[in-house]
Amino acid sequence: MITPAKQRFAIGVDLGGTKVASAIADAEGHILSKHTFPTGGEDGAEAVMDRIKAGIRQLLEDVDASPAQLIGIGVGSPGPLDTRRGVVVFAPNLPFRNVPVTDILQQEFHVPVFLENDANAAGLGEARLGAGQGRRHVVYITVSTGIGGGIIIDGRIYRGAHDFAGEIGHMTIEPGGPVCGCGNRGCLEAVASGTAMARDGRSMMIAGRTPILAQLVEQDPEKVNAETVAQAAQQGDEGCRELVERTGYYLGLGVANVANLLDPEMIIIGGGVAKMGEPLFARVRQVLSQRALAAVASAVEVVPAALGGDAGVIGAVQVALGQDREPAAVATR
Amino acid sequence: MITPAKQRFAIGVDLGGTKVASAIADAEGHILSKHTFPTGGEDGAEAVMDRIKAGIRQLLEDVDASPAQLIGIGVGSPGPLDTRRGVVVFAPNLPFRNVPVTDILQQEFHVPVFLENDANAAGLGEARLGAGQGRRHVVYITVSTGIGGGIIIDGRIYRGAHDFAGEIGHMTIEPGGPVCGCGNRGCLEAVASGTAMARDGRSMMIAGRTPILAQLVEQDPEKVNAETVAQAAQQGDEGCRELVERTGYYLGLGVANVANLLDPEMIIIGGGVAKMGEPLFARVRQVLSQRALAAVASAVEVVPAALGGDAGVIGAVQVALGQDREPAAVATR
Numbered sequence: 045m046i047t048p049a050k051q052r053f054a055i056g057v058d059l060g061g062t063k064v065a066s067a068i069a070d071a072e073g074h075i076l077s078k079h080t081f082p083t084g085g086e087d088g089a090e091a092v093m094d095r096i097k098a099g100i101r102q103l104l105e106d107v108d109a110s111p112a113q114l115i116g117i118g119v120g121s122p123g124p125l126d127t128r129r130g131v132v133v134f135a136p137n138l139p140f141r142n143v144p145v146t147d148i149l150q151q152e153f154h155v156p157v158f159l160e161n162d163a164n165a166a167g168l169g170e171a172r173l174g175a176g177q178g179r180r181h182v183v184y185i186t187v188s189t190g191i192g193g194g195i196i197i198d199g200r201i202y203r204g205a206h207d208f209a210g211e212i213g214h215m216t217i218e219p220g221g222p223v224c225g226c227g228n229r230g231c232l233e234a235v236a237s238g239t240a241m242a243r244d245g246r247s248m249m250i251a252g253r254t255p256i257l258a259q260l261v262e263q264d265p266e267k268v269n270a271e272t273v274a275q276a277a278q279q280g281d282e283g284c285r286e287l288v289e290r291t292g293y294y295l296g297l298g299v300a301n302v303a304n305l306l307d308p309e310m311i312i313i314g315g316g317v318a319k320m321g322e323p324l325f326a327r328v329r330q331v332l333s334q335r336a337l338a339a340v341a342s343a344v345e346v347v348p349a350a351l352g353g354d355a356g357v358i359g360a361v362q363v364a365l366g367q368d369r370e371p372a373a374v375a376t377r
Numbered sequence: 378m379i380t381p382a383k384q385r386f387a388i389g390v391d392l393g394g395t396k397v398a399s400a401i402a403d404a405e406g407h408i409l410s411k412h413t414f415p416t417g418g419e420d421g422a423e424a425v426m427d428r429i430k431a432g433i434r435q436l437l438e439d440v441d442a443s444p445a446q447l448i449g450i451g452v453g454s455p456g457p458l459d460t461r462r463g464v465v466v467f468a469p470n471l472p473f474r475n476v477p478v479t480d481i482l483q484q485e486f487h488v489p490v491f492l493e494n495d496a497n498a499a500g501l502g503e504a505r506l507g508a509g510q511g512r513r514h515v516v517y518i519t520v521s522t523g524i525g526g527g528i529i530i531d532g533r534i535y536r537g538a539h540d541f542a543g544e545i546g547h548m549t550i551e552p553g554g555p556v557c558g559c560g561n562r563g564c565l566e567a568v569a570s571g572t573a574m575a576r577d578g579r580s581m582m583i584a585g586r587t588p589i590l591a592q593l594v595e596q597d598p599e600k601v602n603a604e605t606v607a608q609a610a611q612q613g614d615e616g617c618r619e620l621v622e623r624t625g626y627y628l629g630l631g632v633a634n635v636a637n638l639l640d641p642e643m644i645i646i647g648g649g650v651a652k653m654g655e656p657l658f659a660r661v662r663q664v665l666s667q668r669a670l671a672a673v674a675s676a677v678e679v680v681p682a683a684l685g686g687d688a689g690v691i692g693a694v695q696v697a698l699g700q701d702r703e704p705a706a707v708a709t710r
Contacts, residue, residue, distance in 0.1 A: 181538045204640025205514045206676045211637040216668050228668050304544040307537025335549050343539045
């Protein structure tokens with residue numbers, strides 16, 4: 045592929061526990077080439093960073109460009125992060141402890157590098173180029189093993205005062221509910237994540253309440269996960285249907301609280317659990333209409349994510365383009 | 378008081394169910410004169426608007442200024458409102474149904490008039506000139522008969538996509554809790570407002586669990602309100618202490634959810650119930666530290682409001698100064 049010498053590009057990297065997705069885009073954010081490779085976290089942080097560097101070089105080669113043609117590199121990563129210093133402070137499922145990701149990539153490619161929380165990046169991707177196109181205020185909720193969130197206000201990521209905003213998964217939804225990984229009780233993540241569905245599916249199976257699920261996983265509790273629960277529900281397993289319904293109920297409570305507080309135009313739900321589709325979304329919308337103020341509930345759209353697994357890398361490209369940063373006029377006020 | 382002909386002023390009006398507070402300030406927002414008069418809602422909306430007009434004329438007279446010297450008039454009102462059209466759509470405790478407040482005042486004084494949700498205006502007042510001075514991201518929660526909220530992001534009111542943002546009082550806190558005025562169950566307002574305290578204090582008194590409260594109100598359940606419950610708690614009434622503790626618990630849950638979602642620098646609690654002071658705030662902070670992510674909880678300050686009953690009118694002046702509107706550069710993006 046031959047490109048004019050002055051054409052400019054942006055690279056997005058979506059760093060995950062099992063795989064890394066990276067893509068190069070033109071200055072308008074259109075993806076030109078994309079690769080996915082295993083993270084290989086067991087080899088340590090340096091090896092992972094080396095793989096990311098090699099991936100970036102590959103992408104540049106794909107479009108026959110030099111690093112000098114890059115507007116920037118955006119990296120989405122699980123956190124907690126220090127986005128201002130560009131450091132991954134800690135990341136569950138990754139061997140990263142205080143890794144200065146932006147410094148490492150800046151020293152290699154000599155271009156601006158921006159680090160962003162992975163749910164924020166995916167939320168930005170969905171808001172700009174996915175389900176939320178054309179909306180100003182969008183909240184993205186990703187429901188998979190955990191629950192994360194990204195708040196997009198005026199088309200930009202809202203990070204809060206200390207980069208912690210959007211922790212929707214740790215909103216207390218059921219004060220006396222099950223203990224969450226964070227130590228609190230009844231967090232949204234503890235009652236509505238894929239992990240919660242698997243936990244409850246397992247105990248219901250052991251209690252003999254999910255015969256179709258039991259058959260599906262050949263009586264092996266280890267094989268019970270959100271996917272098999274959803275599958276059994278679809279095949280008519282009453283216990284699993286109850287579980288899907290309960291997940292929708294709790295997600296609906298979370299969505300209603302977010303809507304009452306932030307009044308976004310749209311709430312986008314992504315992640316593996318969202319793939320259950322209508323049975324789940326119908327329940328979420330029903331609970332929203334019962335639990336949020338009538339005007340709020342009728343004004344907000346609740347929709348599935350549109351970009352699937354690409355939301356993170358597409359959002360990381362947007363982060364790279366720097367369009368997400370505050371304009372100087374606002375930042376200096 | 379003699380003022381140079383070219384001096385400019387701003388007027389703020391805080392419209393409440395029982396009284397109206399209005400003030401005139403200089404172009405920097407310093408209050409020069411302030412009046413409070415009964416709303417007299419029983420006389421109808423027109424009479425109330427006439428009283429507001431007379432109040433504005435009085436304020437102009439106080440500083441010897443003409444309407445032409447006004448930068449603007451800001452009006453804080455209970456809602457729902459349509460702030461873009463400047464209409465009070467409906468207001469509980471006020472005889473206002475689709476009253477075009479800004480049109481009425483613009484026709485009278487020929488200056489820009491801005492209508493704002495009362496909790497938003499008070500939040501802006503507290504954030505700019507009260508407890509939140511110097512902070513960018515502040516959430517204000519007012520706890521009195523109801524619970525309202527104002528979200529200040531980057532020093533400006535965040536209104537959401539349809540002017541509904543900040544409905545903190547209708548966040549579901551206890552899904553199976555008591556029915557709220559809005560029809561939902563277990564809203565923050567249904568479990569932690571002054572009305573909730575009075576309701577629970579009354580039933581505890583009838584059950585014989587609040588002897589000091591019973592004495593205070595001379596056994597009259599009608600006299601039980603948040604104030605008498607707080608007073609009895611202070612005098613050692615165990616039942617009432619439990620109630621104050623419970624109010625702090627639920628407020629703490631609400632505060633933790635807001636902190637996890639928005640990561641503000643400060644959460645300011647105002648309104649009559651906040652006057653209970655430390656016994657309440659200590660419990661709120663304790664629950665916050667248990668319920669929010671550790672990093673979030675330790676980063677946010679939770680403090681009592683500093684402007685008392687003046688927050689609304691001081692905020693309305695800020696609204697009048699138009700400093701709260703989005704700068705054109707941002708609005709046109």
